Amino acid sequence: MKEFIIKNGNSEDIGEITDLYREVAAIEGGLARTADEISAGYVGNFVSKAVESGIIVVAHAPADNKIIGEIHGYALGPQVFAHVLGELTIAIHPNFQGVGVGKALFTKFMQQVKEDRPDILRVELIARESNGKAIEFYKKLGFAVEGRMTNRIRSVGGGFESDIPMAWHRNPVG
Numbered sequence: 001m002k003e004f005i006i007k008n009g010n011s012e013d014i015g016e017i018t019d020l021y022r023e024v025a026a027i028e029g030g031l032a033r034t035a036d037e038i039s040a041g042y043v044g045n046f047v048s049k050a051v052e053s054g055i056i057v058v059a060h061a062p063a064d065n066k067i068i069g070e071i072h073g074y075a076l077g078p079q080v081f082a083h084v085l086g087e088l089t090i091a092i093h094p095n096f097q098g099v100g101v102g103k104a105l106f107t108k109f110m111q112q113v114k115e116d117r118p119d120i121l122r123v124e125l126i127a128r129e130s131n132g133k134a135i136e137f138y139k140k141l142g143f144a145v146e147g148r149m150t151n152r153i154r155s156v157g158g159g160f161e162s163d164i165p166m167a168w169h170r171n172p173v174g
């Protein structure tokens with residue numbers, strides 16, 4: 001399944017992205033939100049912020065043109081963070097995980113950061129510690145672990161786990 005179509009997302013995609021996030025969130029251990037916490041309002045908010053100040057990229061399946069993957073990030077707001085692209089989230093439909101869609105989307109996303117957005121010096125994200133697949137994936141894309149937020153995530157079924165902040169820097173940091 002390499003024949004997906006990658007393009008920038010926009011407000012017309014909100015309905016399909018909402019459906020996608022609900023499907024992804026239904027499986028524990030990936031997204032922080034549960035399926036019932038994914039509303040059209042939540043998705044509409046991040047799509048409009050990403051269109052306005054950040055980057056949003058979607059993957060469509062060629063068979064039916066449905067959105068099967070999405071990645072976005074946007075400016076945090078205050079001017080002191082104007083060089084930071086934050087609130088990054090990536091979600092691939094469960095039926096299409098592990099076949100390269102995430103890699104293609106994230107590579108396109110970082111290409112746009114590197115080539116089109118010289119104002120962005122830092123891209124940041126957070127992954128739960130148990131999501132080793134995602135953490136290894138982000139390392140391959142140039143993200144480094146910056147710490148460990150102990151017990152930040154409440155695990156389904158009881159207990160807590162740590163959240164791992166990671167960042168990519170345009171210029172090497174000492």
Ligand SMILES: CC(C)(COP(=O)(O)OP(=O)(O)OC[C@H]1O[C@@H](n2cnc3c(N)ncnc32)[C@H](O)[C@@H]1OP(=O)(O)O)[C@@H](O)C(=O)NCCC(=O)NCCS
Pocket residue numbers: 024029030031090091092093096097098099100101102103104126127128131133134136137140
């Ligand atoms: C994590 C996620 C974004 C990865 O996207 P994907 O399309 O499934 O991944 P890809 O097939 O493009 O593979 C990218 C990398 O992920 C890792 N990976 C993918 N499948 C893996 C698996 N089954 N086991 C371990 N690592 C795996 C590898 O590092 C791989 O790189 P490689 O191909 O160079 O070895 C996707 O699985 C997803 O949406 N998961 C649920 C939601 C989630 O966890 N979001 C991130 C929250 S921080």
